[in-house]
Amino acid sequence: MSPEALEVELERLHPAAFGWALACCGGDRAAAEDTLQASYLKALDGRARFDGRATFRTSFFSVVRRTAAEQRRRRALWRWLPMASVTATPDDGPDPAVALTRSEGTRRLLAALVRLPRRQREVLYLVFYQDLSIAEAADVAGISLGTARTHYERGKAALKKQLDGDRE
Amino acid sequence: MIESKEDELRERFTALRREDAAGLPPFSKTVAAARGRRAAPGRGRLLVLATAAALVVAALVFVFRGHDRPHMTIDLAAVRLHAPTDFLLKLPGADLLRTVPRLGRVGLDRRTL
Known part of the structure; x- marks a missing residue:
């Protein structure tokens, strides 16, 4: 190139x-x-x-x-x-100044993401934020497809649980 | 149900992406800053250099001042250790125990009898 x-x-x-x-x-x-x-x-x-x-x-x-x-x-x-x-x-x-400009929903999402293990967080970011496939996310994270799938499923479940818990 | 949950997550991430984009630094500025890093030594490199220089100066000071200091030699054979409890061993008439009596001179003086 x-x-x-x-x-x-x-x-x-x-x-x-x-x-x-x-x-x-x-x-x-x-x-x-x-x-x-x-x-x-x-x-x-x-x-x-x-x-x-x-x-x-x-x-x-x-x-x-x-x-x-x-x-x-x-x-x-x-x-x-x-x-x-x-x-x-x-x-x-x-940054505290940036955090203040965030909407309530985004702030809750970020707080829930911080509590996830790094790998799970990375895979979820790549799939939901960057619209990558799980295979592409595995490529970026330097892990196998199977491992990425596991991180994706576990991360998604943990994130949903935390967001539902916040709502109650 | 699962689909709707996933859609909800996707919506939340889309909102996050929108908010992140509001604070996006211009590409030209980021590339210019990246090229500037190539020319100027980084903060980390300066810190490592400063630390290395400080260590070298400290080592030199230690070496040269060490030579100037007067040496005091200690004769280990002449050293006597005095323990703080030595006084407990001092008994009345202790010098009698350290000397040997001269038996040949002991006798009666007839003139005084």
Whole structure:
């Protein structure tokens, strides 16, 4: 893929990629922007290869997921460095200002999603938010189709239970 | 029933996607920021460099100040340990126990008899 074509593809995917980066960063907008920038840099520098085995969308989402995980690990490591307090950032999590602009239904959905295990949350995001199939979600999450199906069913049941519990 | 539940979840996620899109940063700005990262060293790299420099300085100070300090040699053979309870062993007439009496000089002086 030529650099120009790559940039056109990235621009087309930008809203969905930002949503996915937000999901990978637990709703932290600053961390999501940081993750997206690092992912774009990997793609533009050719460090992330798109070999055509999967669609560009699932390949790039995989890059975003891995980059978010790297940044999470890096942040955890910084906390142990002696000078980390000099450049300390607030704790990860949704921005309070953004949380205030959310509707009641969305706020309840996010609160229920946070309580799910990471894998279940990722698969549900990919299927319901990004409209991917379970097979594509498995590709992005780097797990087998059977495992993705299990996470999907368990996650869906747990999410429904939590949302119904909130309603009562 | 199951279908309606799934539709409800889908609707909730659609609302979430709509709200996320409201705060979407422009693509051009994100790409420009990404390219800027390539040129400028990251915050993490600066932090690691600063920590490494601080460790090197601390190591140098430790090494050089260690050489300047005067050494005090201790002769272990000359050291005597005094325990705090040593006074309990001091008995009246203890020096009699440490010396050997000279039997040859002991005798009666006839002039005083």
